[in-house]
Amino acid sequence: MINKYPLWKYLLILMVVAMGVIYALPNLYPDDPAVQLAPQRGSVQITERHLSQVTRALDNANIEYFGQDIENNNGIIRFKSDDDQLKAKTLIQEALGEDFVVALNLAPTTPQWLMDLGAGPMKLGLDLRGGVHFLMEVDMKEALSQRNEVYISEMKTLLRSERLRYRRISREEGTIRVLFTNEEYLSKAKTVIRSEFPDFVQTEKVEGENLYLDLKLSDKAARDIEDYAVKQNLTTLRNRVNELGVSEPLVQRQGRNRIVIELPGVQDTAAAKRILGATANLEFRLEAASDAGTLDTEEYPFRDSASRRATLERDIIITGNSVSNAQSSFDENSQPQVNIDLDTQGGKLMNRATRNNIRRRMAVLFVEHKVKTRVIETEGEKIEQRIPYVEKHIISLATIQSALGNSFRITGLDSPSESSELALLLRAGSLAAPIYFVEERTIGPSLGKENIELGINSVQIGMAFVVLFMLAYYRLFGLIANVALSANLILLAALMSMMSATLTLPGIAGIVLTLGMAVDANVLIFSRIKEEMQNGASPQMAIHAGFERAFVTIFDANLTTLLVAVILFAVGTGPVKGFAVTLSLGIITSMFTAIMVTRALVNVTHGGRQLKKLSI
Known part of the structure; x- marks a missing residue:
């Protein structure tokens, strides 16, 4: 029987759409405006005392807030509006002082049951989220x-x-x-x-x-x-x-x-x-011999105590540039350490230096390039002058017991956060x-609010015009196309959320373009059905021929557009990539909804019936 799907195909389409609804739902739960509190140094902990200090300042200023939490040594305080969020940022910074960073943020509100399923809202780009x-x-x-x-x-x-x-x-x-x-x-x-x-x-x-x-x-x-x-x-x-x-x-x-x-x-x-x-970088040096000349040696303080000092050779065995991998962990005394793997050349140099200097001490020198900013006044104008300087401290000075190779460890670090950060820097490369x-520049979430509203309005207006046109011109078949179009938007949002794709303002333009392309396939199919009816085909045969014969044209048109989108993503940057992502995913979802979903709905409403005419 023509214009009928087997049961498994209907179930498959229902399952895909249902999954799309579940993974698109988190986008209906907007994030709360929030202020994040973080310590300047990893060794400082955010406590309830700090939150109480902040909430007292907010109460005194009559700023409404709710849902204060501490997670991963970061405090989060939620607000009902962006205006309250912006006012609170300055107030909280004054209350806590310069030892803490106070930053604008967005706190998620996705229900826990959706998060348990791995569902979350799509990420927003710099122009939308900040x-x-x-x-x-x-x-x-x-x-x-x-x-x-x-x-x-x-x-x-x-x-x-x-x-x-x-x-x-x-x-x-x-x-x-x-x-x-x-x-x-x-x-x-x-x-x-x-x-x-x-x-x-x-x-x-x-x-x-x-x-x-x-x-x-x-x-x-x-x-x-x-x-x-x-x-x-x-x-x-x-x-x-x-x-x-x-x-x-x-x-x-x-x-x-x-x-x-x-x-x-x-x-x-x-x-x-x-x-x-x-x-930050590391330098591995031998401790200088007692009779070494001053031109060949340098004296450095220890990081944990400026009063302790050691004299090292000027010659450097290796630097952090030779590190191929670094991971933070804990030693047998539960103290933080960094496990280091060297590249081939670094391993050779380390082995040669330690093999010939057993029972001498080797230092790990922590090198930081910093800059001080000084404001000077020249001809009545204040100018910021950057003065770079270098700080070098010994973090470890240990006796070489045996020849070292490509793997060893660094101890003497202050905290687990410091060891994690040092491992990250060494792993990423100096x-x-x-x-x-x-x-x-910090671009706050409030700056992207207007862009989001304008983007949503453009999608809504575009969809409204498409829906009205399809209903007026194709009547019942137009209604079917509009249902498929809604499913297309749901699946597109679900795919972007599942893939952690980032939505940007150009990406919203890609969604608007997808709306027109999605119904374009339906227009080709419906026009083909009309043409078959005019050539004398029965309604059921016209429907069958319309979907079958329009498929090749639809596939070719969408394939060429998809290729262009892939090229844009490959060679483009920033906004171009954002547009290419939504366009590519929109083509895939529109192919599915325009052909599979529309055909399933037409089969349900028209398949297996004796029809004398079609409302198209």
């Missing part, structure tokens, strides 16, 4: 400085292996200066260094009895190092963003030495800044050069 926007600048001068330090270490090794005696190697204003004892050594060193380090321009200088060989990187080599620093920092920042678990982030280069980062849904700027801007925040 988030943080950072503009960061790479310190090019420090990038060259750090690279020159590596060159100095390599040159020392080279000159020693060639038995060319020198008094010292120093770095002055971007120039590496080597002081030799006589002209013969200087002449031989020039040849050796030119062979191994061709990127340096050499200049001889004589100052009294001192013979100097000045080495300066060529302009091209310097530009290459600077370009590498930006690219490496870009890669590292992307890895750190991935570790944060942010959906649809934007991390891209801007100009010669700047990087733009946008993190939708992230309102805790302190946590984001702490992870993204951290230039920055090739210090990076500083030039611009920082």
Whole structure:
């Protein structure tokens, strides 16, 4: 019998639509405006005392709130309106002081039974939900400085292996200066260094009895190092963003030495800044011998006690750049530690250094590049001046009991949160050069409210026009198409929620376009049915031929559009990807609803009946 589905196909369609309804439901429960409280340092705990302090300040200011909670050392206080949320943010920050970060946030209201099924609302992009926007600048001068330090270490090794005696190697204003004892050594060193380090321009200088060989990187080599620093920092920042678990982030280069980062849904700027801007690294050095010269040693304080100090060799065994994996855990005394795996080259260097220095002590030096901001007044204008500086502290100084290999552990950390953060930074990769925040913007949820309302209105208006047109032109079949269109929107919302896809303002434009494309397939089918009726076919045969013969046209049209959407997603960024996601998913759901759901409804209403005419 034509125009009849087997029972299993009806059940399959019902099951798909029912699942779509369940996973689309969380989108009907909007998030509550909230304020998040977080400590500046991981060692500080949010307690009920802090919440009481905040609620007293809110009560005194007559700001309505509800549902204060503490979860994962973060306090959440919910509000009934965005206006109350914005007023409360400033008030709470004043009440708690600078030791805490107070940030705008959105608290979920999805019922627990839906969350137990794995259902949750779709994520909103930066333009709808808000988030943080950072503009960061790479310190090019420090990038060259750090690279020159590596060159100095390599040159020392080279000159020693060639038995060319020198008094010292120093770095002055971007120039590496080597002081030799006589002209013969200087002449031989020039040849050796030119062979191994061709990127340096050499200049001889004589100052009294001192013979100097000045080495300066060529302009091209310097530009290459600077370009590498930006690219490496870009890669590292992307890895750190991935570790944060942010959906649809934007991390891209801007100009010669700047990087733009946008993190939708992230309102805790302190946590984001702490992870993204951290230039922490590790250096592994041997403790200096008692008779070592002052030019070959440096003294550093311990991190847990500034009064304790140790003298270390200047030569670095390895840095955090050699770390291939790092995981935080606890030692046998339940103290936090970081388990480290080195890459092949790092493992070789560590093994060689420790094998030849058993019973000597090795230090783990924690290196942080920081910046102080000072406001200076010039010609009546106040200008912020950034002063970069480096802090180095010893976090561990242990005796080498046996040769180490590719795996070992670091102890001496203050808290589990510190070990987790250090492991994350090492795992994501260290920055090739210090990076500083030039611009920082927190885009609150209230800023996206108007965009959401306008987007919903556009979907509603677009759907209303489509529904009215289909009812007026195709009557009963138009009603069937409208039911299928509603199912299409439900399935689209469910798919985006299940896939954790991010909805952006361009994505809403893709949904509006999907509305027209979804009924476009029905228009082709209904027009084909009309044509078959005009050619003398019976109503049942016209329905059968309309669906069968229009399928190829519908499939071809949607396939080409899907290919374009996939290409847009592959080569596009930001807003283009948001549009491509909703367009791609909309094509898939519209194919299902326009062909399967519409056909099932037509079969139920018209299949197996003696029809003389159709209401189409």
